[in-house]
Amino acid sequence: MSGGTPQEALRRRHLGAVLREVHLSGPVSRAALAARLGLNRSTIMALTRELAAGGLVVEEPTRGTGRAGRPSLLVSPAADRAHVLAFDVGVDWLAAARVGLGGVVLDRRWTVRRRKYPDLDDVVTVLAGFARELDAAAPPGTVRVGAGAAFCGMIRPRDGMVRLAPNMGWADQAFGVELGRRLGLSAPVPVGNEAHLGALAEHVRGAGAGHRNVVYLHGDVGIGGGVIVGGRLLDGDGGYGAEAGHMVVNPHGGRPCNCGSRGCLEAEVGEAALLEAAGRRGPAGREGVRAVVTAAARGDPAARRAVRRAGDWLGVGVANLINLFNPGVVIFGGMLRELYPAASAQVSARVAANVLAVSRERVRLAVSALGDDATLVGAAELAFSRVLTDPLDVLAPAAAEGGRRAGQEVR
Amino acid sequence: MSGGTPQEALRRRHLGAVLREVHLSGPVSRAALAARLGLNRSTIMALTRELAAGGLVVEEPTRGTGRAGRPSLLVSPAADRAHVLAFDVGVDWLAAARVGLGGVVLDRRWTVRRRKYPDLDDVVTVLAGFARELDAAAPPGTVRVGAGAAFCGMIRPRDGMVRLAPNMGWADQAFGVELGRRLGLSAPVPVGNEAHLGALAEHVRGAGAGHRNVVYLHGDVGIGGGVIVGGRLLDGDGGYGAEAGHMVVNPHGGRPCNCGSRGCLEAEVGEAALLEAAGRRGPAGREGVRAVVTAAARGDPAARRAVRRAGDWLGVGVANLINLFNPGVVIFGGMLRELYPAASAQVSARVAANVLAVSRERVRLAVSALGDDATLVGAAELAFSRVLTDPLDVLAPAAAEGGRRAGQEVR
Incomplete structure (x- = not known):
């Protein structure tokens, strides 16, 4: 159905599958590649040789093989070349x-x-x-x-x-x-x-690895969302899906949002809301968030109230996302890596109160493994x-x- | 990767692809099947013959073909047999x-x-x-x-x-x-x-046909949700995804919900909320909803308030779903086929106020085409x-x- 003969199309698809496996899982033996991809070892050998000749993978004997016979070569991504x-x-x-x-x-x-x-x-x-x-x-x-x-x-x-x-x-x-x-x-x-893209990265090689369904929330000035559904990035018709930051959580009397609406998740949880609730006018950005979280940990009453308030709203948003996506993990990135650990009690309370039991059973909440x-x-x-x-x-x-x-x- | 020879696996895959096309799009010529599936006509002929012999499709000459030469046969699903x-x-x-x-x-x-x-x-x-x-x-x-x-x-x-x-x-x-x-x-x-399954049906042969991303809301006593993401039904890790009815839209002081939480979409929009807001204790179910909608249309003030109130909450939910899924269409089924047309002004106002412009551009709101x-x-x-x-x-x-x-x- 693509150009070239069916054999040629199949070979190209197999080359891609081998390279994807090596790219995603790191050094892997030819034998393991054959098993994972359901191809025989001579086919795998021909494919990895071609990829090695093109400078995309490196083949080396597995370490510690002192046995007689042909050892299975270890295939690694050629990170320093491609x-x-x-x-x-x-x-x-x-x-x-x-x-x-x-x-x-x-x-x-x-x-x-x-x-x-x-x-x-x-x-x-x-x-x-x-x-x-x-x-x-x-x-x-x-x-x-x-x-x-x-x-x-x-x-x-x-x-x-x-x-x-x-x-x-x-x-x-x-x-x-x-x-x-x-x-x-x-x-x-x-x-x-x-x-x-943060969701994609966490899914491929971060806190979402191995999960079919992943929700990623990225905090900055606003709150961005990325969702993996059935192993694939949710895009939506125009590519504008997963806008979790503009989910309305406070529809009556919510704070104004940059988008022109009111009561959006990011209007209630974002940096501006947090700093304002803590009564601070200092530097915004990650430093400002860290200052509020640190002050809350030291017992500053206004900072504690601000963190709890943001955590409660964050929990409403997280609960809704779990009910909608039934994910294996919800990952907090950006400034939420600071806020979530400080407000995890509030988030967990909302999850317990607002998420259906069957979807709550196995979901994990975690901070980003890849960080910035x-x-x-x-x-x-x-x-x-x-x-x-x-x-x-x-x-x-x-x-x-x-x-x-x-x-x-x-x- | 499956049993049998590669040729046999390919033939089975092709048989499935042809049958799926006939099942979904109805009577279709062999020539059109060949074009849509990117297979040559002799391959298609062998496949449709095999399906016809098995009683799954029927092959007939296209009507009105008076020309010389071999007419392309029309292939139809054998609805009365399989x-x-x-x-x-x-x-x-x-x-x-x-x-x-x-x-x-x-x-x-x-x-x-x-x-x-x-x-x-x-x-x-x-x-x-x-x-x-x-x-x-x-x-x-x-x-x-x-x-x-x-x-x-x-x-x-x-x-x-x-x-x-x-x-x-x-x-x-x-x-x-x-x-x-x-x-x-x-x-x-x-x-x-x-x-x-309502979402699946509307996507395959209803108001969502031809769309990659579809949100379906089904109203009964509660509100169920079904979502098609990138052409596939969203399931989630356990199969419990798309629970739009338990999205919290009214987190502080919302009505109690059957699930044990408060302020869920279905607690604010479901039959009980609608009838209570209209001051009615009459029959619940579809009849009860229809009575409120009819009374509102006739100008009954309590019924009008109830319909507007439910429409506003429904609009909050719909706006959130559009921001999250960027769908081509949102479809209202079950009792929402009665409520939505009566409350479309409130729903549209929320969509205009709360959905990001880029996701609002092309989305359509529609009632279920397949009904009950x-x-x-x-x-x-x-x-x-x-x-x-x-x-x-x-x-x-x-x-x-x-x-x-x-x-x-x-x-």
Whole structure:
């Protein structure tokens, strides 16, 4: 049903399946690959050899094999040779990283956002500068096989258009196209919402690994959501799904929200609500949240009330999400990594009171395992998804055409 | 990866794909099947011949073909030959139907539930009696290829265990197993939550047809939810997802809910809340809702207030679901088919106020196209799913073993 002969299509699908397995689970023996993918060992050998020749995997004898006979080779992702560029436009910062196959962050650049409302050119100029530095620092012989970006806003998947990013003052900005152009690529850089990509990263290699259904909540100025349903990222018709921060939890008399509505989860739980309830006018951002949480732990009454209040509203939101998605785990990322541990009693009380027993039985609440790397790692996964679907499609032009398509570059 | 040779596995997959296409889209030419499935016409011809020989499809010349040359045959589902039994245990009724391939309801039985809290044996006895009547009335030469049931409760998919059905007073009742036993089958009857199956039916052949993302709300005493995400039914880890009726919309001071919590969507919008707000103590159920809606339309002030109040809460729930799922359509079923048209102004006002603009752009709100048949048709789809996955697996034992496996019976 795709181009080429059925045999060729099957071989490409198998190459992708092997590479995906190596990328996701790390060093793995040929024997284990054969078992997991239901293929015979001679087929696996041919596939891993081809991937090794293309520089995507490395084959080595398993350590400690002193026995006679042919040992099963260990297949590892060639993290130091095949990598992607991952970008992250957060509410407070701009970041970029070189991420190797297997999800290893090899090198990174980071800066605070200097202007509250930067324009498209400001942002892309900083990121393109980071990309040049990361490329220049990459060892010779390494291959860039893609690029991807996370963005704190609502993104049109087709072309990486930022439809809405109230915290930046952006509407309909061609971020993916412009970043692709500035990187010298012939296609837009794929872009995803930061919480969607955080969910993807936690699902692939964080606190959500091994779960079919995962809810991820990312706190910053607002609250973003990303949901894995049946092993796949929930997108929705336009790519705008999982907006948990704009679930109305306080429909009558709720606080005004950046989106124009009132009583949204993020209006009740976000940084502004927390600091205001604690009677503080100090620095916002992660530092401000940490200060309130620390003061609450020391017994400051206003800070304690603020943390409890935010925890109760957070619990309402979490309870609703568990009733709707029946997930195995709910993961707290961004500033919620600070708030949730301090307010876990309030969250748990709401879960106990408001979640149906059958959905409460096995759900786990956890903080992000990847921390601030979650969004960058998720952007890298977005970039890797093409090479994992069809490794040959990436290798061929990278070698033959100088690799200017969709983020490729041979150094 | 499955049994048999790769060629055999491929043939079975293709048979399933062709049968699914015919089942879902009705009469279709071989040429159209070839185009839609990306297979060549000689392959399609071999597949449709095999399905026709098994009695699952009928091939006829396309009407009005007076031209020379070989006309493309029209392939139709053999609705009058291959059918399933579908059961529906609703809050107020018990129903069963014989549903033909292609989703045609051929014959049905229906009764009000005489006891408010029937036990497992009561319910299964009525349904098994319906099954005998439907089987006896089926024409000779027809083949029963499966059975499925919808139930107004939380269901464990693996074995059709009713985990919780507060409206019936049930917890952990082996409904699927017992119904299978009483029908003389060697496996449990597959069972699904009524709102999940309503969503499935509306997605396959109702108001959600053609949409990737669908939210379905089913009103009875409570409010059930079913959600299609990326073309697939959202289940969640245990099969208990999409419980939209227990989304807390009124967390402080909300009405008590049957589930033990307060302020759930169904506590604010369900029949009891509506009738109480209208100051009525008359008959509950669909009749009671219809009486309030009719009185509101005639200008009765208490009824108008009750409808507006319920509409506002329903709007909060709908807005949250649109923000979370970014669906193409939200469908109102059960008693919400009465309430929504009367309260659409309140629902729309909440959607306008509380849904992010990008998700509001294209979403449509609609009443169920299948009406009270939605759950039965969904139960039939559950029953058909096995024959659509592997038609041979169903045909072979139906012919060879007397067809007592998983609902089969040759008459």
